[in-house]
Amino acid sequence: MDKIKVAVTGAGGRMGREVVKMVLEDESLQLVAAIDPSAGPIDAGILAGMGQCGVVVNASLEDALRQANADVMIDFTVPQAAYKNTLEAISFGVRPVIGTTGFTPAQIEELQQLCEQKGIGGLIAPNFSIGAILMMKFAAEASKYMPHVEIIEYHGDQKLDAPSGTAVKTAELISEVREELKQGNPKEEETIEGARGGYYNGFRIHSVRLPGVFAQQEVIFGGYGQTLKIRHDSYDRAGYMPGVNIAVKKVVTYTGLIYGFEHIMD
Structure with missing residues (x-):
């Protein structure tokens, strides 16, 4: 079975580093891009406190998605950036898994329609725990x-x-x-x-x-x-990672945007 190729935005943040670590530790996932405008050109594995993984952090989401051919983008950034990042991912046909909060109902509806048009799945989850x-x-x-x-x-x-x-x-x-x-x-x-x-x-x-x-x-x-x-x-950001892992694997199986992790829990 092919690995799910994952891009991580906000890779230099505290949640982003945990996500990078989770992806690198799962043999069914492949980190293909890490994005953070302020982290600098550093290996994402080293940034996450692990060994070198060969993926250099990119400052531009557009450039990273254009080069990486990702299946899924995981976003733990800030409300001001997450909406734009999600639009960018969908435009490339990359499935968004969003842990950032602050989306308006109108934005969620718009993103749902865009996912349907692209024929891809997406998830916005206020909490992955x-x-x-x-x-x-x-x-x-x-x-x-x-x-x-x-x-x-x-x-x-x-x-x-x-x-x-x-x-x-x-x-x-x-x-x-x-x-x-x-x-x-x-x-x-x-x-x-x-x-x-x-x-x-x-x-x-x-x-x-x-x-x-x-x-x-x-x-x-x-x-x-x-x-x-x-x-x-x-008590710890690592507690969200099992939920994020489930979301990455589920989002490639359906079409349309889902709001709330509870809708994909088995």
Whole structure:
């Protein structure tokens, strides 16, 4: 069976280096391109803390895709770059696997149509952690029976988007099975703007940004005389790699863009 040829954008970033390492360690995958405008012309394997692999980091995604004949592009960059990178990949017929958050619904719809036109698969996943996906599924199930809910998500202080993509996806899944219910006292007033968090379909999402925090999310349900808390904690970027690996292998098997890793979990 032919190896799946993989290009990695943001290869010099902390997530990008983990992705490069994952690809190099899987015999069914082949790293054919690594892209990072700020990493310089360095061997991608050395950049990831492994031995030399023969793939030099390229500053230009267009040049890399033109030369590499990749099957899949994995993107863990920043919201400002990810949309353009995804468009670029699709234009070359390369299947995007995107872990960067911040896409608008209109952008997702556009990318879905472009993937269909090209006859390729694609995936945008706010979270590749299998534990986080289970947390979201359990939260959606619980909301059928305990509709009073709030989400608190915690990330490091350098994260650009708030709320996180995982929190938004959790809220979307809850809203699919829970009718809008405006919670709290109807006469409630914020004495400090934003104290009650962001409003979504009747409930609130709170974003904590602090140094020393990696990635956690808690979904809290309230009922008469009881509360239920569903929490997921990530401690290391390597924890996302099994999900990314599954995504790379699944995305070559279907056509169209899928939003959410939960849709391709076995």
